[in-house]
Amino acid sequence: MDSIEIKGGVPLHGEVRISGAKNAALPILASSLLVEGTCTFENVPRLKDIDSILLLLEDLGCSVTRQGEGEVAVDAQGLNRTEAAYDLVRKMRASILVLGPLVARLGRARVSLPGGCAIGARPVDLHLKGLEAMGARIRLHHGYVEAEAHRLKGADICFDMPTVGGTENLMMAASLADGETILRNAAREPEIVALADVLNAMGASVQGAGTSKIIIQGVSSLKPVSTTIIPDRIEAGTFLVAGALTGGDVTVRDCNPDHFRAVIDKLRATGASVETGPDWTRVRGPEVIQSVDITTQPYPGFPTDMQAQFMVLLSMAEGTSVISETIFENRFIHVSELQRMGAAISLHAGNTAKIRGVKELSGAPVMASDLRASASLILAGLVATNTTVVHRVYHLDRGYEAIEEKFSRLGARIRRIR
The missing domain is CATH 3.65.10.10 (Enolpyruvate transferase domain)
Incomplete structure (x- = not known):
């Protein structure tokens, strides 16, 4: 069973093409x-x-x-x-x-x-x-x-x-x-x-x-x-969060910004600079990530499929953020793995997560539980100190095309272990 190894601490720079949804x-x-x-x-x-x-x-x-x-x-x-x-x-x-x-x-x-x-x-x-x-x-x-x-x-x-x-x-x-x-x-x-x-x-x-x-x-x-097939708005959002999280400068190409306006709005609320064009979006990470509150909602609200990725971003924010998950009742499985990496996250009433920002995450072996949780652990590895190994990445392969290759082209130190 494949794993993905990430050596974190590198700001991402460059362009990435978004696959079909x-x-x-x-x-x-x-x-x-x-x-x-x-x-x-x-x-x-x-x-x-x-x-x-x-x-x-x-x-x-x-x-x-x-x-x-x-x-x-x-x-x-x-x-x-x-x-x-x-x-x-x-x-x-x-x-x-x-x-x-x-x-x-x-x-x-x-x-x-x-x-x-x-x-x-x-x-x-x-x-x-x-x-x-x-x-x-x-x-x-x-x-x-x-x-x-x-x-x-x-x-x-x-x-x-x-x-x-x-x-x-x-x-x-x-x-x-x-x-x-x-x-x-x-x-x-x-x-x-x-x-x-x-x-x-x-x-x-x-x-x-x-x-x-x-x-x-x-x-x-x-x-x-x-x-x-139209471009994948969740893949686009995932790479944008990665750019903001690592303090980088990332442009996603072949995307439709109108499809993920709620994600763009929340990125801007964290202090990231976001520019958009007809088929591209550029993000530049802030010097200090600001805390925000998020409630997942049916479209055009904030997508549940971006909740886990934003949880990683907010784990590095200044202050405390709250994420309320209203779509699926069991979509915080990734929290325990992020906690192992040093994230300060507490769960309340089953569907609410309180995230207190920390100065750094620490690399660790972690286990993916579902598709978007897999992506969140990759993001955590990109910003963590030392080395992170994400196991059970078959979940990742269900929804992200050649994700390690795309991150590599942005400067990430990432490789698949077969």
Whole structure:
């Protein structure tokens, strides 16, 4: 099992190109199941989660081809299976995204309940309630979701809370449903807009993506499409925090600053200098990092996927900061590892962390528990004295493309130990 070794204390300088967004690529690749023909996707990152969903698509009968750097073609003409098996689904929660497309196109689906990061309950009941409202018969049997419908019917669906995966699944299902579907209290993330753009390019009628009310007019069939995956806003935010944390000067290229305004605002609040352009963002670290309070919220609020990275930044701040995690109830697993490196963090009421800034962190062997926690431990290693070794980095490889190579190009002393 790979580890990553970091020798800290080097300010980062230079430019880094941001990869395609994993959280946009996964639903967009799943949407190819709706089409009888070949869809081509560019700027697809090379990640474990991408490999997992491509294997799943192949197992369902699709032909998958990697045609070049970041280009993937999926031909779903031969789609002939309706079961997404446990061995393929257990590695990644996003596998549930094949449920809606399979029911919409083939009339049935049997999908294993998914696995993924250990960051708390992320139930799929909102997906299932929505499909039931659209006329699907749902049964949970031996760890599988079984759904069946001759043809899905349009419905007026109000989510109990914004759900990114649920919004994506039902958008795809509704695209081939009979009649109009309205999704209320829908998720508003850029990845939702990206999926809607792809569905519309396929011939669907999706309006309102990026707002809390999405209206889909079902059509009888969809056509193949060629599209480019949007840049990863969380990867961009991670490199910006690294630049500020190390007192460096880092420019991220091929990004969309409008997608992470909440992150930029909080970086500025810590004293960092942040400049933006149409497809780039530059950060320069402050002489003294200022404490700030953060509450994670659904988009366009501060993203839960940046909470762990900011916790490291605030561990080096002057004063005391408070982070309130409102999205996942078990997303402070990285705290104990940061404490081993000298961070002064205390947990309160299960979902609040109080961070008292310290003068330095000390390198140590640490264990990654999930994707974003892995990134936070890399960041801590970049600023710590001595050497840090992050173990179990397979989590990292699920969501960051060649992260050690990118940090190396910025001057970090970092290497992978295989």
